[in-house]
Amino acid sequence: xxxxxxxxxxxxxxxxxxxxxxxxxxxxxxxxxxxxxxxxxxxxxxxxxxxxxxxxxxxxxxxxxxxxxxxxxxxxxxxxxxxxxxxxxxxxxxxxxxxxxxxxxxxxxxxxxxxxxxxxxxxxxxxxxxxxxxxxxxxxxxxxxxxxxxxxxxxxxxxxxxxxxxxxxxxxxxxxxxxxxxxxxxxxxxxxxxxxxxxxxxxxxxxxxxxxxxxxxxxxxxxxxxxxxxxxxxxxxxxxxxxxxxxxxxxxxxxxxxxxxxxxxxxxxxxxxxxxxxxxxxxxxxxxxxxxxxxxxxxxxxxxxxxxxxxxxxxxxxxxxxxxxxxxxxxxxxxxxxxxxxxxxxxxxxxxxxxxxxxxxxxxxxxxxxxxxxxxxxxxxxxxxxxxxxxxxxxxxxxxxxxxxxxxxxxxxxxxxxxxxxxxxxxxxxxxxxxxxxxxxxxxxxxxxxxxxxxxxxxxxxxxxxxxxxxxxxxxxxxxxxxxxxxxxxxxxxxxxxxxxxxxxxxxxxxxxxxxxxxxxxxxxxxxxxxxxxxxxxxxxxxxxxxxxxxxxxxxxxxxxxxxxxxxxxxxxxxxxxxxxxxxxxxxxxxxxxxxxxxxxxxxxxxxxxxxxxxxxxxxxxxxxxxxxxxxxxxxxxxxxxxxxxxxxx
Amino acid sequence: xxxxxxxxxxxxxxxxxxxxxxxxxxxxxxxxxxxxxxxxxxxxxxxxxxxxxxxxxxxxxxxxxxxxxxxxxxxxxxxxxxxxxxxxxxxxxxxxxxxxxxxxxxxxxxxxxxxxxxxxxxxxxxxxxxxxxxxxxxxxxxxxxxxxxxxxxxxxxxxxxxxxxxxxxxxxxxxxxxxxxxxxxxxxxxxxxxxxxxxxxxxxxxxxxxxxxxxxxxxxxxxxxxxxxxxxxxxxxxxxxxxx
Numbered sequence: 094x095x096x097x098x099x100x101x102x103x104x105x106x107x108x109x110x111x112x113x114x115x116x117x118x119x120x121x122x123x124x125x126x127x128x129x130x131x132x133x134x135x136x137x138x139x140x141x142x143x144x145x146x147x148x149x150x151x152x153x154x155x156x157x158x159x160x161x162x163x164x165x166x167x168x169x170x171x172x173x174x175x176x177x178x179x180x181x182x183x184x185x186x187x188x189x190x191x192x193x194x195x196x197x198x199x200x201x202x203x204x205x206x207x208x209x210x211x212x213x214x215x216x217x218x219x220x221x222x223x224x225x226x227x228x229x230x231x232x233x234x235x236x237x238x239x240x241x242x243x244x245x246x247x248x249x250x251x252x253x254x255x256x257x258x259x260x261x262x263x264x265x266x267x268x269x270x271x272x273x274x275x276x277x278x279x280x281x282x283x284x285x286x287x288x289x290x291x292x293x294x295x296x297x298x299x300x301x302x303x304x305x306x307x308x309x310x311x312x313x314x315x316x317x318x319x320x321x322x323x324x325x326x327x328x329x330x331x332x333x334x335x336x337x338x339x340x341x342x343x344x345x346x347x348x349x350x351x352x353x354x355x356x357x358x359x360x361x362x363x364x365x366x367x368x369x370x371x372x373x374x375x376x377x378x379x380x381x382x383x384x385x386x387x388x389x390x391x392x393x394x395x396x397x398x399x400x401x402x403x404x405x406x407x408x409x410x411x412x413x414x415x416x417x418x419x420x421x422x423x424x425x426x427x428x429x430x431x432x433x434x435x436x437x438x439x440x441x442x443x444x445x446x447x448x449x450x451x452x453x454x455x456x457x458x459x460x461x462x463x464x465x466x467x468x469x470x471x472x473x474x475x476x477x478x479x480x481x482x483x484x485x486x487x488x489x490x491x492x493x494x495x496x497x498x499x500x501x502x503x504x505x506x507x508x509x510x511x512x513x514x515x516x517x518x519x520x521x522x523x524x525x526x527x528x529x530x531x532x533x534x535x536x537x538x539x540x541x542x543x544x545x546x547x548x549x550x551x552x553x554x555x556x557x558x559x560x561x562x563x564x565x566x567x568x569x570x571x572x573x574x575x576x577x578x579x580x581x582x583x584x585x586x587x588x589x590x591x592x593x594x595x596x597x598x599x600x601x602x603x604x605x606x607x608x609x610x611x612x613x614x615x616x617x618x619x620x621x622x623x624x625x626x627x628x629x630x631x632x633x634x635x636x637x638x639x640x641x642x643x644x645x646x647x648x649x650x651x652x653x654x655x656x657x658x659x660x661x662x663x664x665x666x667x668x669x670x671x672x673x674x675x676x677x678x679x680x681x682x683x684x685x686x687x688x689x690x691x692x693x694x695x696x697x698x699x700x701x702x703x704x705x706x707x708x709x710x711x712x713x714x715x716x717x718x719x720x721x722x723x724x725x726x727x728x729x730x731x732x733x734x735x736x737x738x739x740x741x742x743x
Numbered sequence: 744x745x746x747x748x749x750x751x752x753x754x755x756x757x758x759x760x761x762x763x764x765x766x767x768x769x770x771x772x773x774x775x776x777x778x779x780x781x782x783x784x785x786x787x788x789x790x791x792x793x794x795x796x797x798x799x800x801x802x803x804x805x806x807x808x809x810x811x812x813x814x815x816x817x818x819x820x821x822x823x824x825x826x827x828x829x830x831x832x833x834x835x836x837x838x839x840x841x842x843x844x845x846x847x848x849x850x851x852x853x854x855x856x857x858x859x860x861x862x863x864x865x866x867x868x869x870x871x872x873x874x875x876x877x878x879x880x881x882x883x884x885x886x887x888x889x890x891x892x893x894x895x896x897x898x899x900x901x902x903x904x905x906x907x908x909x910x911x912x913x914x915x916x917x918x919x920x921x922x923x924x925x926x927x928x929x930x931x932x933x934x935x936x937x938x939x940x941x942x943x944x945x946x947x948x949x950x951x952x953x954x955x956x957x958x959x960x961x962x963x964x965x966x967x968x969x970x971x972x973x974x975x976x977x978x979x980x981x982x983x984x985x986x987x
Contacts, residue, residue: 582925582941584929585933
């Protein structure tokens with residue numbers, strides 16, 4: 094329904110009285126209206142600022158948050174008001190929309206913040222009134238451009254790490270598109286650039302007249318004719334490189350059809366084609382004329398530089414974006430040229446020996462005059478001709494000067510945008526690193542918490558509990574979640590230091606263990622792992638392979654390093670977790686993490702098998718010891734406790 | 744000439760400027776707005792009280808003002824809870840919340856874990872109608888089962904989660920995917936060092952336990968039976984009862 098119609102409904106229904114005489118069938122009975130409470134004033138509390146409005150005002154737009162029953166989710170029964178934890182300044186605009194039916198865009202606020210508020214209150218951006226619509230759209234477009242550039246730069250510039258299984262094609266293409274991703278790509282990039290330059294310079298130098306040797310002092314030849322072989326070789330080399338590059342790009346392109354149609358590939362083809370055509374064309378006089386023309390196309394090689402130069406691209410982009418202004422310029426110039434050429438022709442017609450032989454001949458004069466070049470090869474001689482000639486040059490200045498500022502301002506805008514984008518890209522890495530650092534704060538908090546023995550039983554850890562910094566309910570729950578994940582996977586979160594140490598230890602262990610025979614202690618390796626995943630340890634004990642022995646030796650080294658790093662936290666019982674006080678916490682979308690924690694539970698927890706299978710094969714002495722230690726501890730055995738026991742036993 | 748140059752650059756810069764149509768598309772997308780059913784109905788359908796529903800909705804609405812969560816947003820939200828949650832760096836506006844809660848410590852940045860695969864499976868489990876978006880009702884009904892449901896319902900939901908292709912059976916490949924996704928969430932820096940076949944062994948252990956008739960697939964009944972036999976699982980199902 095259109096805006097605000099609801100208030101007019103009683104009027105429309107009353108007007109239906111006019112149909113009554115005409116009705117041929119009995120009209121339907123009226124719907125029952127529940128006793129309306131009459132209009133009441135609602136209080137909307139937005140971050141402390143109270144707004145009061147009639148309920149009817151809000152009901153005008155039933156498909157928004159405030160107009161529908163959705164606002165009941167925000168109703169605070171105690172205070173009798175609707176509480177929203179949002180920006181009160183922006184809310185003013187939203188409420189005014191209900192009152193006036195027009196949504197105005199605040200000038201000094203960030204457009205994205207405004208958008209978010211609109212999205213929250215269920216208002217569509219189209220509702221922005223005409224007075225503010227243009228500005229809103231412009232700002233939004235600018236913002237979107239900037240963000241799109243950002244993302245594009247991130248993807249293109251950073252380059253997501255290619256999956257290990259990426260084919261040669263993908264790697265090649267990536268190397269072509271982003272030369273700075275690998276050294277080989279960079280080298281290729283510079284080499285092609287060099288050869289483009291060489292080819293262009295050779296083309297130019299070819300035509301310079303060389304002073305010939307003493308043999309023919311009178312004749313001057315262009316260098317191309319004097320050293321045909323040298324230039325031919327250079328040309329061949331360049332064309333070979335370009336052909337190779339083109340074929341490689343064709344091979345690597347993800348979509349060959351699209352690549353073939355793209356402009357850069359067309360340039361490439363045009364750059365190398367004349368050479369091949371020249372090879373196959375026989376040296377007749379009539380054909381070689383055409384062949385010479387073909388050589389002109391070699392100059393297109395200079396456009397290959399646009400892959401290498403961003404400035405060129407910006408220029409091209411500017412010209413493209415100003416296409417309409419350029420078109421207007423061209424059109425108006427053409428009009429003016431035709432008009433003035435005609436006039437000049439007829440003005441000079443009478444003179445004898447005049448240059449203005451025809452109107453097209455007069456075009457040349459007009460163009461030269463309008464652009465204020467004034468070569469002087471064609472000049473009017475009659476008075477009328479001179480008068481019109483001066484009018485022509487004056488108007489030329491005007492016509493050309495008008496569209497130019499538009500183009501200039503466009504170029505300036507795009508250029509600045511580009512500068513900004515480059516700067517942003519440069520700072521992006523720093524920004525990202527800082528963001529990562531900020532985010533790593535959480536898990537580091539978790540690790541620190543573990544190190545401080547925070548996971549101890551509340552009973553035994555009274556002394557240490559004091560030094561554990563008090564955590565908010567959110568942190569407690571979050572740490573519990575991470576802890577559950579650790580228990581599920583039998584691995585713990587560590588930081589880079591510990592990890593690299595452990596890694597180094599593993600490799601050490603691997604090397605030394607090959608000499609030791611497996612028979613030394615069959616249960617040893619198995620029981621080492623029993624701490625973490627006892628069932629798996631038993632299975633390893635069953636199949637005593639050399640590899641597992643070496644690995645488990647390695648893990649013993651790990652344990653050595655680790656035991657040094659931390660003390661073993663006392664076992665933590667599941668029941669104690671429940672006993673933790675659960676304050677009512679403001680769940681945001683935190684709920685999914687509890688879901689996940691529950692999900693992970695059904696996978697068998699660490700200690701079950703030991704307790705349920707005391708008579709496991711290969712239990713032996715040490716296995717039994719592991720059993721008892723585990724049984725002694727209550728449910729949630731951390732991975733470390735038995736290991737310390739094991740080390741002593743070995 | 745200018746046109747020629749222009750066409751080069753346009754193809755080079757790969758649509759630097761979004762065309763007008765794209766902006767309009769984006770505007771269209773924001774019009775997709777979903778409003779949940781009334782508070783009373785939701786209260787009747789789920790096991791939550793009005794107050795709890797209000798709290799849940801406020802949080803939901805904060806993250807997803809349009810009223811539906813799509814998979815991307817879901818992954819982003821979920822990833823925030825795990826060590827850096829993989830390649831998803833939250834947009835800055837979401838991050839400021841983090842930075843305020845947890846001031847950066849001078850520790851080294853940790854390697855990013857990848858919670859996105861698991862979030863994908865979770866999303867599919869939430870999205871019961873397979874529409875590609877989760878509305879508040881779906882969200883709340885799933886939560887109701889998980890937090891306030893009976894043991895049977897919870898286990899059933901979990902079975903549904905594990906059954907990736909929703910065919911009613913869990914086979915080893917599905918379990919492998921799930922377990923790998925869980926291990927991915929741990930990230931690279933774990934103790935002990937994560938080995939290549941750790942997930943597979945975990946899956947073998949799981950199957951040994953769950954697959955009663957050793958036919959390589961786990962049916963709902965086998966799953967329910969095995970879980971109910973396991974005391975630990977039963978006990979831990981109570982863990983998150985008092986979450987809210």
